[in-house]
Amino acid sequence: MISEIEKNFYRITLRMPYRLRHVHAYLLAHGKELALFDTGLNTPGAYETLDKDLTGAGLSINNIRHIFLTHVHTDHCSMAGLLQKKSGAKIYLSQAAFEEYQHFRQTDPAVKQLKKFYSRQGMSPHQIDLVIEEYEDIRGIIAEFNADNFLQNYESREFGDWKFEVIFTPGHAAGHVCFFFRAKGFLLAGDHILPYIAPILSPDIFDDHFRPLKTYLDSLSAIEKLPAATIYPGHGNAFVDMMERIEDIRSHHEKRKRVIFELVGKEPKTAYAIADETSRSVTDDFDKFMALNETMAYLKELKAEGVICENTAGKVLVYTRA
Numbered sequence: 001m002i003s004e005i006e007k008n009f010y011r012i013t014l015r016m017p018y019r020l021r022h023v024h025a026y027l028l029a030h031g032k033e034l035a036l037f038d039t040g041l042n043t044p045g046a047y048e049t050l051d052k053d054l055t056g057a058g059l060s061i062n063n064i065r066h067i068f069l070t071h072v073h074t075d076h077c078s079m080a081g082l083l084q085k086k087s088g089a090k091i092y093l094s095q096a097a098f099e100e101y102q103h104f105r106q107t108d109p110a111v112k113q114l115k116k117f118y119s120r121q122g123m124s125p126h127q128i129d130l131v132i133e134e135y136e137d138i139r140g141i142i143a144e145f146n147a148d149n150f151l152q153n154y155e156s157r158e159f160g161d162w163k164f165e166v167i168f169t170p171g172h173a174a175g176h177v178c179f180f181f182r183a184k185g186f187l188l189a190g191d192h193i194l195p196y197i198a199p200i201l202s203p204d205i206f207d208d209h210f211r212p213l214k215t216y217l218d219s220l221s222a223i224e225k226l227p228a229a230t231i232y233p234g235h236g237n238a239f240v241d242m243m244e245r246i247e248d249i250r251s252h253h254e255k256r257k258r259v260i261f262e263l264v265g266k267e268p269k270t271a272y273a274i275a276d277e278t279s280r281s282v283t284d285d286f287d288k289f290m291a292l293n294e295t296m297a298y299l300k301e302l303k304a305e306g307v308i309c310e311n312t313a314g315k316v317l318v319y320t321r322a
Helices: 046-056 080-087 095-105 107-119 125-139 212-224 242-263 271-278 285-304
Strands: 002-006 009-015 022-030 033-037 064-068 090-094 149-151 156-159 162-168 177-181 186-190 230-233 308-313 316-321
Touching: 002 046, 009 046, 022 230, 064 080, 080 090, 090 095, 095 107, 107 125, 125 285, 162 212, 212 242, 212 285, 242 271, 242 285, 271 285, 271 316, 285 308
Parallel strands: 033 064, 064 090, 090 149, 186 230
Antiparallel strands: 002 009, 009 022, 022 033, 156 162, 162 177, 177 186, 308 316
């Protein structure tokens, strides 16, 4: 479904078979030329749906000249290669996002590191194999693309009469960026700030020093300073109360961090064991995996605050109160 928000500015909503059910891409038009912000998920029929939507609005995939990616999660980037091949569009993203994409494409090293990383968190080989199976399915739908230019933090870009700024907002993904249209007062937020849920936070399996929660909260502070009147997210409805939403998300993470702290005691526990206590009613294996990732994000902050200790017991990491 495509809707014109204002003249030459469109929101494209594409279905996806995940809990959020849909993802938004955004489109700018200048004459016949188009600039696309994110692409949607490369599931069967998605390309044809996008083509039909654009044709119905008097536009054409062939006229996409630029594709700007907020990050390289599959629901936001996996059609980029198909669109680049069809239209010759140039693709722009942060260097950190492109490095994450390259890790994802290099199957054997990524799988080897994934096994090593999650076995240290207390996951069994069987559980890790289930994650790898999901990982392979996801990897397989990303159409390969070439990056034409790396975005720089706070740089300004132009497309016809449209001007926007690139704002680095890592946290949900290492290379996440938002696009701020100062003259219009709106922010294309990707998954950095959503209207109904707090964006998922995950560790970087290639960088053990990465602190997803701290990084994410720092990025919230970066957009808090922007005079943004309307937020256009990657999922959910546009909203105007950015400051209230930021405070809600901060409060959510503080409460969740306290929950995780309460589950750490004198007896050593793995991250997986702690996560299992928070998700016993969850039956889906991938949702349990997401709960583990979230738990690790909070454990890293509690460790940095000095209130818990991380030690090695055999081949796994365990946590106790400090």
